[in-house]
Amino acid sequence: MTLVIDGVTKRYGPVVALDSVGFEVEQGQVFGFLGANGAGKTTTMRIILDILRPDAGQVTWAGQPTAQLDRSTFGYLPEERGLYPRMRVLDQLVFFASLYGIPSGQARRDALGWLERFRAPGLAERRADELSKGNQQKVQFIAAILHDPQVVLMDEPFTGLDPLNVALLREALLELAGRGRTLLISTHQMELAETLTDSIAIIDRGRLVTSGPTREVRRRAGRSIVRLAVAGDRELAWAASLAGVRQARAGLDVTELTLEVGVDPQSILHAVLDRGAAVTCFEVADPSLEEVFIELVGPAGAVAQADRGASDPAPELGSAA
Amino acid sequence: MIGAGRSNTLLVARREYAEKVHSRAFAVATAILIVVAIGAALIPIGLRALDRGSLTRIGVVSGDPAVSERVIGLVSAYLNPVPAGVDPATVRPHYVLSAEASRETALAAVRTGHLESVLEVTIRPQGGLDFVFHGNDGPTSATIQRLEVATFGAAVVEYSDGLDHSASGPAFHVPAFDVAPTGGLTTVAIDPATSGSRTLLASVLIVLIFLTLTIYGMWVASSVAAEKASRVMELLISAATPRQLLIGKVVGVGGAGLSQYLAILIPAAIVLALQDPIATALIGPAGPGEAPLVGLTGQILVAFGLFFLLGFLLYAFVYAAAGSLVSRPEDIQQLALPLSFVSMAGYFATIFAMTAINSHWVAVLSFVPFFSPYVMLARVMLGHVEPWEVGLSLGLLIVAIAGSAWLAARIYGAGVLLYGQRPGVRTFVRVALRPNGG
Numbered sequence: 001m002t003l004v005i006d007g008v009t010k011r012y013g014p015v016v017a018l019d020s021v022g023f024e025v026e027q028g029q030v031f032g033f034l035g036a037n038g039a040g041k042t043t044t045m046r047i048i049l050d051i052l053r054p055d056a057g058q059v060t061w062a063g064q065p066t067a068q069l070d071r072s073t074f075g076y077l078p079e080e081r082g083l084y085p086r087m088r089v090l091d092q093l094v095f096f097a098s099l100y101g102i103p104s105g106q107a108r109r110d111a112l113g114w115l116e117r118f119r120a121p122g123l124a125e126r127r128a129d130e131l132s133k134g135n136q137q138k139v140q141f142i143a144a145i146l147h148d149p150q151v152v153l154m155d156e157p158f159t160g161l162d163p164l165n166v167a168l169l170r171e172a173l174l175e176l177a178g179r180g181r182t183l184l185i186s187t188h189q190m191e192l193a194e195t196l197t198d199s200i201a202i203i204d205r206g207r208l209v210t211s212g213p214t215r216e217v218r219r220r221a222g223r224s225i226v227r228l229a230v231a232g233d234r235e236l237a238w239a240a241s242l243a244g245v246r247q248a249r250a251g252l253d254v255t256e257l258t259l260e261v262g263v264d265p266q267s268i269l270h271a272v273l274d275r276g277a278a279v280t281c282f283e284v285a286d287p288s289l290e291e292v293f294i295e296l297v298g299p300a301g302a303v304a305q306a307d308r309g310a311s312d313p314a315p316e317l318g319s320a321a
Numbered sequence: 322m323i324g325a326g327r328s329n330t331l332l333v334a335r336r337e338y339a340e341k342v343h344s345r346a347f348a349v350a351t352a353i354l355i356v357v358a359i360g361a362a363l364i365p366i367g368l369r370a371l372d373r374g375s376l377t378r379i380g381v382v383s384g385d386p387a388v389s390e391r392v393i394g395l396v397s398a399y400l401n402p403v404p405a406g407v408d409p410a411t412v413r414p415h416y417v418l419s420a421e422a423s424r425e426t427a428l429a430a431v432r433t434g435h436l437e438s439v440l441e442v443t444i445r446p447q448g449g450l451d452f453v454f455h456g457n458d459g460p461t462s463a464t465i466q467r468l469e470v471a472t473f474g475a476a477v478v479e480y481s482d483g484l485d486h487s488a489s490g491p492a493f494h495v496p497a498f499d500v501a502p503t504g505g506l507t508t509v510a511i512d513p514a515t516s517g518s519r520t521l522l523a524s525v526l527i528v529l530i531f532l533t534l535t536i537y538g539m540w541v542a543s544s545v546a547a548e549k550a551s552r553v554m555e556l557l558i559s560a561a562t563p564r565q566l567l568i569g570k571v572v573g574v575g576g577a578g579l580s581q582y583l584a585i586l587i588p589a590a591i592v593l594a595l596q597d598p599i600a601t602a603l604i605g606p607a608g609p610g611e612a613p614l615v616g617l618t619g620q621i622l623v624a625f626g627l628f629f630l631l632g633f634l635l636y637a638f639v640y641a642a643a644g645s646l647v648s649r650p651e652d653i654q655q656l657a658l659p660l661s662f663v664s665m666a667g668y669f670a671t672i673f674a675m676t677a678i679n680s681h682w683v684a685v686l687s688f689v690p691f692f693s694p695y696v697m698l699a700r701v702m703l704g705h706v707e708p709w710e711v712g713l714s715l716g717l718l719i720v721a722i723a724g725s726a727w728l729a730a731r732i733y734g735a736g737v738l739l740y741g742q743r744p745g746v747r748t749f750v751r752v753a754l755r756p757n758g759g
Contacts, residue, residue, distance in 0.1 A: 049559045076560075080552040095336055096556060098332055099332055100560055144556075
């Protein structure tokens with residue numbers, strides 16, 4: 001089964017929020033959906049969920065338009081977390097699960113099981129407005145997956161969690177994927193995306209920039225990273241001026257060289273040896289997802305991100321969500 | 322997407338109902354309203370008691386103390402009837418008549434407030450009596466009407482007493498009865514026939530409909546706005562369709578409102594139904610001149626229930642749509658204000674219409690959906706209504722509800738995901754016209 005986003009376009013008045021966006025998510029994959037704020041991630045997720053209707057294109061799961069599927073096919077963790085402030089945690093979890101057709105007894109058992117798993121069994125009887133942000137987020141996550149949906153859409157699931165809870169959530173996500181559930185996750189945390197996702201799509205201002213298996217996307221950038229250390233020289237001030245080196249960043253143990261597109265790392269090694277330097281470390285790597293992201297989305301995207309971050313995160317009518 | 326349609330609506334309604342009914346504000350408001358409603362139900366008894374407690378003092382002057390005495394006896398007996406089977410000693414008189422020395426001293430007593438009015442008896446030289454009533458009661462006043470009958474009786478008795486049975490006497494002189502305003506202060510006696518408790522009941526029920534339509538409407542709007550503000554809406558809207566959420570919300574809040582209504586109305590209706598026994602226990606049995614206490618009939622209750630329910634649905638859907646357009650619950654007032662103007666217009670029109678219940682414009686208003694819950698109810702209670710008119714009014718109301726539900730679903734579906742909107746009628750109209758923002 002595959003989730004196919006096919007040529008989806010969405011306009012808000014004159015603003016094109018999504019411009020013919022298309023990518024595919026295979027069953028059992030953890031799929032990273034990356035983009036600056038306002039790039040169109042939330043709009044895409046809402047269209048997948050059939051909360052919004054696209055102006056063109058369609059979304060199918062296992063060949064069926066999502067508009068025709070039962071809502072319980074999907075689980076959704078919205079970016080803006082929200083629970084009923086004065087309702088007990090267990091009651092709301094049961095309520096949300098029953099909206100998806102889960103009998104309340106089963107929902108109750110499963111909810112308690114998940115709370116246990118998140119090391120928070122004491123939350124069940126508490127009111128949502130008594131919880132810390134991190135705990136609210138755990139409850140919200142449980143609400144999204146309690147009905148065991150086939151496809152889980154998560155908008156920034158890791159923000160606001162401490163490292164311990166990030167690890168717990170990560171483990172849970174991998175387990176869901178291991179059971180054949182399909183996960184579409186939007187995140188800003190590139191290191192997490194790098195290690196967690198099987199495939200990614202990067203979207204910028206409503207346009208798909210790239211998509212594919214995570215490793216391939218990194219490699220496709222066409223440039224390599226060389227980590228270099230030389231005996232007796234920590235600065236390597238000369239490295240930046242080597243032919244084919246775009247940028248050199250001195251680190252504690254190694255200096256990281258970003259090569260121009262198409263430059264063979266071996267030519268750098270030769271150049272270094274030719275200088276008579278005693279190489280103690282030479283490592284070739286793909287660029288990090290963060291580097292790829294910044295390169296593809298560019299400074300404009302980064303600016304857009306800063307802009308959006310400063311203003312109300314909620315979209316206005318007529319602007320891209 | 323296809324959901325578990327009806328059951329989701331029910332789930333949403335049930336959650337809404339439980340949250341509303343379990344809130345402290347709900348319990349407090351219900352308790353207060355119960356007390357107010359029982360109090361309102363006791364008003365007719367209170368009015369009767371007040372009316373009874375009021376004493377009308379009338380001075381009687383004539384040239385002959387004996388005539389004065391006889392007129393006082395006859396008129397007083399007529400004005401203060403004793404119900405059958407009741408010990409006359411237990412009945413407090415409504416009217417007290419006293420002989421006064423002269424017209425001047427009597428009128429002086431009126432000016433000082435010791436008397437309400439003066440009955441001046443003129444003994445005609447050729448036999449027969451004429452009467453002048455000095456008082457400020459209007460010509461339709463019950464006191465004057467009854468006094469006119471009583472004085473006629475007194476004149477008849479005087480005439481027959483003076484007849485010489487052996488000979489033919491003078492012809493009976495029909496007594497003149499004139500009213501001379503005194504210009505002094507007079508208490509206006511409450512006339513039980515014109516301040517019928519039916520009018521009172523109608524006012525109470527119409528105020529009740531007005532208050533509850535507005536309050537319950539605001540419940541719906543603020544509940545939608547709260548879900549939006551707490552962002553729980555995002556989760557809801559991915560689990561259930563806007564229509565399920567909207568209808569569930571209206572039904573849940575409506576159910577909570579109905580529970581409150583029943584909690585208020587049942588004790589009040591019991592008081593109203595037992596009005597006569599309660600009145601007898603509190604202030605004694607009804608006198609023959611007193612209007613019946615209760616105007617509440619099964620027909621009125623059914624009409625009230627129907628118009629309240631349908632009126633609530635009509636208003637609630639619009640309120641829900643309004644609630645879906647605001648980002649913060651504080652902003653609801655701005656969107657709800659025009660709505661409460663509509664509701665208020667219907668209310669005031671009805672209060673005004675109660676004085677001219679059978680006029681043409683009232684009939685027209687009673688078919689206009691946003692007004693008909695008030696106006697038609699008033700007509701049913703106070704005027705002449707054909708069954709087809711009630712049917713037509715209800716039919717139009719139902720059509721309007723379908724329309725407002727359709728419109729509300731359209732606005733709600735788009736509105737719940739919009740943030741940062743300027744709340745106002747323009748946003749409302751814009752979203753209604755183009756829910757997809759296109």
